[in-house]
Amino acid sequence: SGRAVFSISNPFQTNTVLQHKKPSELKIGVSLSTLNNPFFISIKQGVTETAKKSGSKVQVYDGQNSTNKQSNDVEDLIQKKVDVLIINPVDSSAITPEVKSANEAGIPVITIDRSSDGGKVLSLVASDSKEGGKMAADFMIKTLGEKAKIAELQGTPGASATRERGAGFDNTAKGHLDIVTKQTANFDRTEGLNTAENIAQAHPDIKGLFSQNDEMALGAVQALKSNPDIVIVGFDGSVDGINAVKKGQMAATVAQKPKEMGKLAVQAAYKYFKGEKVSSQIKSPLELIVADKYK
Amino acid sequence: MKIDMLGISKSFGNNHVLRDVNFHLDNAEVHALMGENGAGKSTLMNILTGLLNADSGQILVDDKEVHFNGPKDAEEHGISFIHQEMNNFGEMTVLENMFLNKEVKNKWGMIDEKTMRAEALKIFQTLNINYNLNAMIGDLSIGAQQMIEISKAMMSEAKVIIMDEPTAALTNSEITSLFKTVNHLKAQGVSFIYISHRIEENMEIADKITIMRDGHTVDESFISETNVEKIVTNMVGRDIGDFYPERHAETGKTVLEVTHLESNDKFHDINFTVKEGEILGFSGLMGSGRTEIMRAIFGVDHRNGGDVAINGNKVKIMSPSDAINQGIGFVTENRKDEGLILDFSVSENIIMASLKDLVKKHFIDEKVKDDFVNLLVKRLTIKTDGTNIDAGSLSGGNQQKVVLAKWIGAGSKILILDEPTRGVDVGAKREIYDLINELTNRGVAIIMVSSDLPEVLAMSDRIAVMYEGNMMAIVDNSSHVTESDIMTLATGGKAND
Amino acid sequence: MTSTRNEQKVVKEVKDRKILQQLSGLGPVLALIVLALITTVMNPSFLDPNNLLNLLRQVSINGLIAFGMTFVILTGGIDLSVGAILALTSALSAMMITSGVPTLIAMLIGIVFGGLLGGLNGLIITKGGAAPFIASLATMTIFRGATYVFTNGNPITSKAMNNSFIFQFIGRGYFFGIPVPVIIMLISFFILYILLHKMTFGRKTYALGGNEKAAFVSGIKVNITKTWIYVISGIMSSAAGMILISRLSSAQPDAGTGFEMDAIAAVVLGGTSLAGGRGRIFGTLIGALIIGTLNNGMNLIGISSFYQQIVKGIVIIIAVLLDRRKKA
């Protein structure tokens, strides 16, 4: 590539060609959107455990929920000449340029949970967040009946999980459930607690509460302890969340299998370097875990 | 208590401030300590009270070697220090200030306000002063604050009280009551180390005097055996002749006219004019509103009415930058607060009011700037180790000259000087007076606010006298005006001619 | 001297000042009342005693941290590490309880540890001479990182925590119908009020913020006093942490993120100057209540989350500007 005066591709970047590699020779670069949350830690565990079993080297970076930090991280991973990138994007549009950079450098990209809007992605390992939102809504309609009054705890404004889970839930609930209020608690357990307390004050007649993640739902559990009949539905299937469902504190949680996602992503990489075809969409199953009393 | 400081030396970096200084204080004496600005007087006292450590030398108290860990330690051993720089807390009340770090506590460890209040009032009574103990100390005049500092020292039952420039901000009546107290305590065996640039005061109150120059002690003698000329010569190292220069005023047309200037609670209906080449003195007691008038003219404070005209044209001055554009300069009373940026260099301070004159094609011309600064430093004989050193490390008199340089450099046609020689040594004072005369010779109009009556009388062409915000009179100084004439006006009496 | 006239002047001045002072104490109180009124009009259930207790409980955590922050800010300093101290110490205590240490002892150790972390801040600032802002920014990062390392990023929950009555009681209990966190907040307020306004330590705190050089000359042990103040801030943060883990029944590694800003806002809304030397801890209590009422009220009214931030920012600006105007 000639060094044009004006160019958009990196003039120093050299392309590498696909070679067959054994898992034990692979360097896997992983960029996760955050590690402040058990869900993503499970993804990390899925990746590292699977990779270690086969003797691959793994480097995991924490994007700290910042699109900017993540794009720096991915650049650094490209710089380190990893063989494959496993990315769990903070945002699917903001990751596009980095995916393109990786493409240029000839590094295959596998995304987890969210994909990239552009560039070439080898495979997306995900469960469908919108579908998850729909599952939660269906469950609520079934348990509470039509037109029940419910509240919704939203995640961090603008985050893709907030948008997709919310859209899936709201679209299904429309006309069937009466969402009296939607308030953000930023995916945070403490804020979930305070906000749920305030919601209960403003709307003492709600019958259910949908929380866009388990953390906020667990906060709500503490807030609504005095009224155990309120149907709380979370999202994620985190360890604490599943425990709360088992104890009947939460009615249900839309469980994703983060560890499974991590495992599937690594396995996809191995397949690729064996020269096998990798499917562009690997579905990680969603499961609605329901407390005994609502079964 | 007897104190002997022997062979004390102290350097700050390359600056050898004290070189083998000896100082002796006897029981029940008032001992004046004099010397030029920067001679090392405050430093010597800081070493005595443990605020600074000497590089070498020893301190004997009643012939026993001592070393104090700090001011509190010294105080517990009976040595109390009233600092030159006000060491108080503007946002705290008078009472809180007086008992700071020596609060009286009750048996629960709580502060005992009642006892403290009673003690404070007792001290006030002996000093014949009265301030509200609940007032924020920052709201009181500098003089009041100084008196409270003095009360604080009295309260500690000290055997030795060090006063560093206690009277710089006091009025005559306060000085009188201070001296009464000093003599009273002396009779009870208390000793004083008294630092002041006012020679007359030293002659009046002190028993003995020690003179420092260039970090040495050059003379120690009984007041009764010395005289003003000898003191000055010892201090400055040469004869400066008269304290005040001859003054031959040649005034031109009126440049500044102030009419019906008004501020709600500070001053009322102020009218005066100043001519080219004239010095208009402003006299009055503290709090009489002189500073406030100047601040209003210069646009520092807002005024409630009245007009300012320059060369016959009414001007609108809303801020100091407007005033500067009209050719006014203002050497503020409080140089540390408003005059200087202490941790900026001499050069940066001097150029501050003339920035736009140093610009060539949008950029600051470094050469023009250096020439400008060097010229002013030389012309005002500012004693400094280069123009790049912090203004704060200069002696008081030289700091004052830096402020003067700033305004002279700004090319002010009208120069307001508020207490231009406060805390300045006799030698430097004389230089400043010469400079003022030189400026008027060049046609600059000068307003000089001063609490130093002899200075006002010696330098002014006319004298405006203020009393509680009102202008009592503007006296022509060409005739036989005396200090008592001015004092009569300044205390609300009528002029008797 | 015309002492009578001057005295009259002084007396008048002092009276004016007293009134101003009381007004300036009332400024935040007034803001709080207005806020409460508006909220009540929009949703009367705000005044429900249940909601008020609820509000107070929500305020308690920010309140405790802000009380400690008041001392720090009075000295002209700032402590950005409070949220991180909260997270690290509460993780520590939760871990100890989980591994069988009796609840009270575990919490006490956590609080003492919080004091130590605060002391570390104090040392870096006094001995090291670093500006409080950057020093506590750095320790914030360090403490937060340490929490992640310590917890491996996972929340800590356990049977031991859920089964301990005391553990549950601290954050969720009631004492004569009043939530325990509220009682803890009020007791802390009382103690710190005495410390600040009735004891010499408080005088030293104000003196440090008013004029540090003068404080030094007055013989105040500047470094020691300052270090203690950061210790207090650390203790209050970890105490708040104990309430938080009890309320959440778990210790979150990212707990307390952003708490520093809420605490600073409470202090400043309460009329304490960021330059130090001026302010009162009572104001901080009111400031914390304003923020709490704002959060609670906007939830009650049902303002959309996007607009909540805008409203919060505007209220802070208005309150601060009103306070400034009054002083001018």
Add this chain to the structure above:
Amino acid sequence: MTSTRNEQKVVKEVKDRKILQQLSGLGPVLALIVLALITTVMNPSFLDPNNLLNLLRQVSINGLIAFGMTFVILTGGIDLSVGAILALTSALSAMMITSGVPTLIAMLIGIVFGGLLGGLNGLIITKGGAAPFIASLATMTIFRGATYVFTNGNPITSKAMNNSFIFQFIGRGYFFGIPVPVIIMLISFFILYILLHKMTFGRKTYALGGNEKAAFVSGIKVNITKTWIYVISGIMSSAAGMILISRLSSAQPDAGTGFEMDAIAAVVLGGTSLAGGRGRIFGTLIGALIIGTLNNGMNLIGISSFYQQIVKGIVIIIAVLLDRRKKA
């Protein structure tokens, strides 16, 4: 006076001073070199020209914001709203490009708007008399909320953005092999360097931070100068935003969160005093490079993300303490 002795003294002092000044400029440079050395030893690919350009590009956004922040901090102020200004203005520009406004014009409008937002900060601080910390904390919340309202919480991406060469070029392009963001950063540095060190505006900036009262009495228009400084900070933030949306091919509503802390850290690491009046913009450039090298280096070395925070905090403390020691 013994003038020869004095002159000698003057010469010597001035020399000492010059050396000291240069050393104090070198302090951060030294820290940077040490960091780079350590990283190179641990992973030689750090010195790969590719990686160095990469590093510079990563630094550019924080660098731009930190340059503006340098002016603010030199006056003794602080601007916490930089990240929020970045988000709001970049969303605005992205939206305009999406709806057909030519890229350059849209970006220019965004940058001007950033200046206006900065000016708003300036007005609240000067006219309103609010402390910069709390004023910019409040506007940070407001601007962020406004961004959410404006974008409805969604990132903005569009064909128009992806198809515009200029848009892509700003953040991802190369000019003679050098990344465009790096060039933008260097040009901004040059302009602001001249403004700060060669023009009267810079003198005024320093004077404001040194002693605001004295500056006022010396005829410096305090309010106007200060307001302009916040305008500069706003402009630099929105310029950084333009690079960011190009790099990310989209405008994120939560972009820039926490950028204020990185910028402040860069300024302080560069030796500028948070009290105002003392510091240099060259130091800020070095400070930003230190932070960039730290992030890049730790990634290259492969330090686990939890430990990265701890290391970062410790390095900041060490650098700041070393700088303080040198001055004492």
